[in-house]
Amino acid sequence: MPRRLPLLTFLLLLGCLVISTSHALAADNANPVLQAGAYPANITPPLGEAIVGNWQPIPATHIHDELHARCIVLDDGNTKLAIVVCDNVGIPREVHDAAKKLIEAETGIPADHVLISATHTHSATTARGPYYVIPNEEPTFYQTFLVRRIADGVRCAINQLEPAKIGWGSVEEPSEVFNRRWFVKDGALLANPFGGIDQVRMNPPKGSAALDRPAGPVDPEVSFIAIQSKEGRPIALLANYSLHYVGGVPNGDVSADYFGYFAKFIEQKLNAVDQSPAFVGVLSNGTSGDVNNINFSEKGGKSYARYEKMQEVADKIASKVAAAAAKIEYKEEVTLDAAMTDLTLQVRKPTPEILQHFAEVRARAKAGGKQQHARELIYADRADFLMQSPKTFDVPLQALRIGDLAITAIPFETFTETGLELKARTPFAKSFTIELANGSYGYLPTPEQRRLGGYETWLGTNTVEQDASVKIVAELLKLEDSLLSTK
Ligand SMILES: [Zn+2]
Structure with a gap:
């Protein structure tokens, strides 16, 4: 008797499997079920790799906190999307494209359904060559490693796909964003390296009597997408805030900056610590090319220990997002889609x-x-x-659809006013932009800001034609329209 039971059980189970598989297949088209999975792939470099983000590269001598490519995969039953946010200052297109090629080959997710971005931490090691990427140059050790880890992270997220529900919302945190470009009354502050004089100054002396007014706006919005299992266990949370980075890192340290602390704090605040599979908190960079968190008009101010300020900012944002995430509506059915195009810009x-x-x-x-x-x-x-350089760059632009929410992706350090314009003009109920996504081509000032001059507009810091931001906004709005009209 005991020996026959396993066979019977096996046959019964097989029957159940056949039935449930055919159920699942039937459900695929008629009644799609949302699934989600997330995975934080470790992308910490070896010591000795070059830390970039300041004027001169320096070798990494210590790991303060590990770097990650934080991966989220969503599947609506018909379409999969992958979103990957890497702790890096800016990743060239060649590296993104190589990762997407692997992902497509190994998982079947098409390259245009994969959004990969860099947080813009200034304390990670370079994913470029020694300077910029020279076409056809052999990839560096770290580029090859990064490509492999990003693709593995997406595969691991897919391995963990489970029925899920998703919601989104936003909160405001105006106290940590300040436009860093200022009109100043002292001509000595306005000299540029081309032998000329600018109209605005980046990072002017704090509290100086020469300060007149900021040259641009800020965006206080923290947008977020929260993903839970059907039972309500947090799977992942992706937030987006338009703040360059925080800093306060000693020379030679590798750190994910406040983006890493946000991931840790949001996990704690959602009571998602030590879960299996692990919860994945993610903070992507919004449009922060001209915005940091230095209050320039304030004289003096608090002095911080190393790593202290980034924790303060991350804690503030994570607290607000966690509270807001408890109040949003979660849906088990959403339409997912993505569209991508190349825009040719004059160099x-x-x-x-x-x-x-x-x-x-x-x-x-x-x-x-x-x-x-x-x-x-x-x-x-x-x-x-x-x-x-060539006469033109083909820059990748992308839009993702998650129900009535759109995410737009720009491969530049984008000025906040461009992000605000995209939010104002989106045909979706809500949208936000992830910068330094799918490539890294320097700063993207608006034509008006470029005329004012200042560091972000200097030739070499800015590498493309004056009207680039106008063309990019128009193209992204077209992509969003195409996503709305398909279903
Ligand atoms: Zn920067």
Whole structure:
């Protein structure tokens, strides 16, 4: 008797499996069920890799906290989307495309349904070559490692797909965003490395009497998407805030900055610690090319220990998001979709006058003469790079649809006013933008801001034509329209 039971049980189970599989197949088309899975793939570099984000790269000598590619996969029964947010300052398109190619080959998720971005932590190691990526150059060790880990992270998230529900919302946190570009009354603050004078100054001296007014707005909104199992166990939460980064990291330390602390704190505040599978908190960067959290008009202010301020900011945002996530409506059925296009932009080239200026700068440096601007040799190199670059860049633009929410993706450090414009003009009920997504092409000032000058607009910091942001907004709105009209 005992020996026959297993066979009987097996047959019964098989019968159940056949029935439930055919149920599931039938459900796929007629009555789609949302599934979700998430996985934080570790992308911490070896010590010795070059930390970038400041003027000169420095070798990593300590890991303060591990870096991750935080992956979320959603499946509505017909379509899968993958969203990956990497702790990195900015990842070139070649690396994103290589990761997407692996993901498509190994999981079947089409490349245009995968959004990969960088948080813009300034304390991660470079995913570029020694300077920018030179086409056809052999990938570096860290690029190859990053590609493999991103693709593995998406596969692991797929392995953990389970029936889920999803909701979204937003809260405001105005106290941590300040526009960092200022009109100032002191001409000495406005010199640029091209031998000219700007109209605005990035990061002016704090509390200075020369400060007039900020040159642009801020966006206090923290948007978020919360994902739970059918029973209400938190699976993942993706937030989005338009703040450059926080910093306060000693030289040589590797850290995910406040993006890493947000992931940790939101997990605690949602009571999702030590779950299996692990909960994944994610903070993506919004449109923060011209916004940091230094209150320039304030004199003095609190002094912080290392890593203290980033924890304060992360805690503040995670608290607000956790409270808001408890009040939103969760849906078990949503339509997922994605669209992607390449936009051809003219590459900005140095004028003959600028080349002449830098020839003089180099001659003066060679003769041991004094520099006129502290960054002039750096910008001489950047001008050379743009001279050697192709005439145009094809930049990837993407929009994701999650029900009546849209996520737009821009491969630049985007000015906040561009993000605000996309939010105002979206044809969806709600939208937000993830910057430094699917590529990394420098800053994206609006045409008006570019005319004002300042660091973010300098040739080499900004690499594309003056109207780029206008063209990008128009193209993204078209992509959103196409997503709304398909279903
Ligand atoms: Zn930056």
